[in-house]
Amino acid sequence: MRSEAPTIQDVARVAGVSTATVSRALTSPGRVSERTRDLVLEAVETTGYVANEMARNLRRQRANSICVIAPELSNPFFSNIISGIEQICKPQGYGVFVTESSSTDEEKAGLINMMASARVDGFIVLDGNLDHSMLKTRGPSGRPVPIVSACEWRNGSLAPSVTVDNVGGAMQAVKHLAALGHTKIGHISGPEENVLTAARMQGYKKGLDSSGLAYREDYVLRGEFSLESGQRAAEHWLKMPDRPTAIFCASDREAFGFISQVSKNGVQVPRDVSVIGFDNIEVSGFFVPALTTVSQPRVEIGRVAAKMLFDLIQENEHHTMENPQLDVSLVIRESTAPPAKQA
Amino acid sequence: MRSEAPTIQDVARVAGVSTATVSRALTSPGRVSERTRDLVLEAVETTGYVANEMARNLRRQRANSICVIAPELSNPFFSNIISGIEQICKPQGYGVFVTESSSTDEEKAGLINMMASARVDGFIVLDGNLDHSMLKTRGPSGRPVPIVSACEWRNGSLAPSVTVDNVGGAMQAVKHLAALGHTKIGHISGPEENVLTAARMQGYKKGLDSSGLAYREDYVLRGEFSLESGQRAAEHWLKMPDRPTAIFCASDREAFGFISQVSKNGVQVPRDVSVIGFDNIEVSGFFVPALTTVSQPRVEIGRVAAKMLFDLIQENEHHTMENPQLDVSLVIRESTAPPAKQA
DNA sequence: CTAGTGCATGTAATCGATTACAAATGGGCT
DNA sequence: AGCCCATTTGTAATCGATTACATGCACTAG
Incomplete structure (x- = not known):
């Protein structure tokens, strides 16, 4: 049990190949020979190597995570949406940051900062009152960081939105x-x-x-x-x-x-x-x-929003789907009845 | 409006100093002369520079974020705790990831991966049934990634916990x-x-x-x-x-x-x-x-847990406070009354 | 006058991955 | 045989910050 975490260098040494080959064996297995692949995989096993996300993200110029901005985290209504978002993001290896929308200017600056500092690849905004001045902010690539609104939306905003009827x-x-x-x-x-x-x-x-x-x-x-x-x-x-x-x-x-x-x-x-x-x-x-x-359909709202955001992130702003509007349904239970007969 | 985001290099060029000086002016202002500091700040202003978190985190060997693992995100009980956690983390510049605890092995591996891959500096676990085998996993520094349990805890676990009575x-x-x-x-x-x-x-x-x-x-x-x-x-x-x-x-x-x-x-x-x-x-x-x-006190539970986690992250495992146990209080409302007289 | 001290700054190494480019190898085809 | 191309691998640049170390300068004390 070494005290430092193993790096790709260690794996390369153990496998007797270069770091480039290790990287290839792990991220595009088709590009190395079968023998080498096995060698590398075995070395990964013995060293217990896990790729450092920070280094990877720096090089690849993406954060592998998104951020959900909710008016209040404690409202159960929003937690269902967040749950739906997470269901989509987790399998893709994306992390989900959550934060409450900020009222003070100082906090708002924090948000913009988060955006510009390459910490997240996109936003899902659940607060229709959030000032979209941050829309103008650009990420490290120079492109604006994608945003989708869910549930609430903002009139005149450029951000696509998923809403209900x-x-x-x-x-x-x-x-x-x-x-x-x-x-x-x-x-x-x-x-x-x-x-x-x-x-x-x-x-x-x-x-x-x-x-x-x-x-x-x-x-x-x-x-x-x-x-x-x-x-x-x-x-x-x-x-x-x-x-x-x-x-x-x-x-x-x-x-x-x-x-x-x-x-x-x-x-x-x-x-x-x-x-x-x-x-x-x-x-x-x-x-x-x-x-x-x-x-x-709260969970579904989250799921759809997350999918839209991924389209925006990956497909680089073509494939602009229409803003979907999900159906609602009246659930009749016991709090409604014919009016009492007037006296 | 340039197409690429400005880097520290750009700021250095505009200010007419080296990148080292820019970095120092921004992170430890006391170490540069006042004249230089003003120069740098002005250059930051004109370029619109925001430090790239990935690069900073890679170099500093920390993620500037923590992860909350909840059994179910949609349960309003947990969202209050998450809210409390976020209240503490945001001012410190820490991001808060949320994720649902994973039932399948595959998903569990995803968690361990997250831990080992330097994406987070610590965990707050709200699920007492989560297998703490991941406790043994080490972060990039070679030290185990700090964990605190909140609400639920795990018998025999090493992780400190904040609970109620x-x-x-x-x-x-x-x-x-x-x-x-x-x-x-x-x-x-x-x-x-x-x-x-x-x-x-x-x-x-x-x-x-x-x-x-x-x-x-x-x-x-x-x-x-x-x-x-x-x-x-x-x-x-x-x-x-x-x-x-x-x-x-x-x-x-x-x-x-x-x-x-x-x-x-x-x-x-x-x-x-x-x-x-x-x-x-x-x-x-x-x-x-x-x-x-x-x-x-759900929000308070989150706040205390977050503070404990920061102690663990920063003070490097000394300062082991006792596991705090917060008080609960009986709120008497209208669903309780003396029993009906027996016939 | 010289060595020593401290401050401000610059140079370059570093974090750990990915990937452009180069090189080596082998096979198929004329 | 000679040429071309595909496949596999290695070398080294790169992402953008921080920071160890070196340098230069001014000032002070002996």
Whole structure:
């Protein structure tokens, strides 16, 4: 057991060949004779050699890793996407860095630095609000470092994106409520500046419209996707003189917050108010009541995004696939029901 | 706008100094004259130079990144820990790789490879079942690559670990139930081979014991921490001739699965059965009913683990702090109540 | 006046791989 | 035999930084 890790030099010495031959035997086995290959492989075995990635990457001018930028790592919604990304990257030998999007300028500089410093070959951005000024930054090759957006996207950005049919999903949700007989359908929105907020709001309006219902400004409660914001919206709802009998929430977590809070005030779901979410996070099927929601293929989103990024990295920006939009599906469970008969 | 990224050579040329001076001006400013430093900084500015991490890392023999190995990335429990880890790493300029623990041998080899190939300076392992044979692997320096375990740990492992007081937490939970007047207290355990399962089981028994209650084998239902396993346990519970009136679950998700399933069968929590969880994941406070649970400081666990790992990486294995054990706290909410009066 | 000290800087080796280019070998074909 | 080409291997340059060592200079003390 030597104290230094074996290098390609050691393998070459043991095998009695040059380092070039060792490198070839390992990375393009077809280019050496069978005898030599065996010799090298045996030497690798006896020395316990593993190629040093830093040296390889320096020479090859790539990092063999990508970076995922999420608004908040702790949100389970994003972890599923990251899981999908990792599923694609691992078999390719790519490492996956994760980082939270940065609010301060200093941190943002850190990101740009990461980009320019040859540490990663590409980015997957899950935060639609991230300033894409870094798009202009170039990697060591002089080319811009490829970026793909997933879930959220940025209007006017050059980066390709993989998204889901937010408008269609929201529309389906509203139509479901209308079909149950609801005429007073409210909406808890997402945070103001978010692209998903806008898309789901649009779907909400379209759903209302296609069901022959009028849009009422006062039926839209502002949320932030979070549990707490759903709770706050519930407080507001409880005080409304003419309450909606059904609520389409822009996220499952808002729905949980809402249900939790109204339950504490003796309101029962779905008897007194129907609630529908968006996302279908894992716990949704186990909530009490089980949540009717619009299901997003989160893992698949990650997988598709990773594949797109690899296309960009490898195929060098031709093969520009269309921005894929994945389907969502309405999962009907127990938080929606026909409205109670009016007294 | 040149097509190649600027290198230290370019900066040196523009500033009219040698590359050594540029390097010194940037990494140890005190070692160059003020005049030269300004010259270099100005040249950096005009060229837009950012140091190439691969080259730097190769020379310095470190990777400037660590790797987190989690059983499943999609589990929100782990994402909080990862968030804590990232909070510590980012300011230090360290990148955080994440990966799911590997079941197949092939994938495991990939991990060992990562370790030996100088891609990371250390590991944080969140999976107690991960085979630590890789512990024996050495990095490029010849020293073993530092590892710290977090949350879960491995019996007999050399790796330091940061954990929480699982036994104490479980004991508190059971005592709380006993204090409410419950005498028939059941337990939904974790997966068989898991260290947390054993610890929480031990706490369960101690809690029973210190409350003067006897341990009953048939009151222990097997779970796997998951929502589904809680649901299955509920099915079992419903069929029991002599049901426990309170259940201590080894995880919040088990508790949700349990409550969800019994609710569907007309059983009310906490009126008919009290339920207490373990973890205090985000949604717990918003469940219906809000879940009484043992709260773990997940983000803090990540932060402490990351700090420990840095100590190991930098201080070169002296300064072996004790394995810290963080406190948990019982959060009493609405899923626990005194038992219903027996008929 | 000279040796010694310390500072600022430059020269060149170095990290460990990949790969362009060169050289050697052998086989097939005319 | 002579030529060409393919195959296999070796030599050495290269990726872009850091850093050991050498150099030159100014200043001080003896």
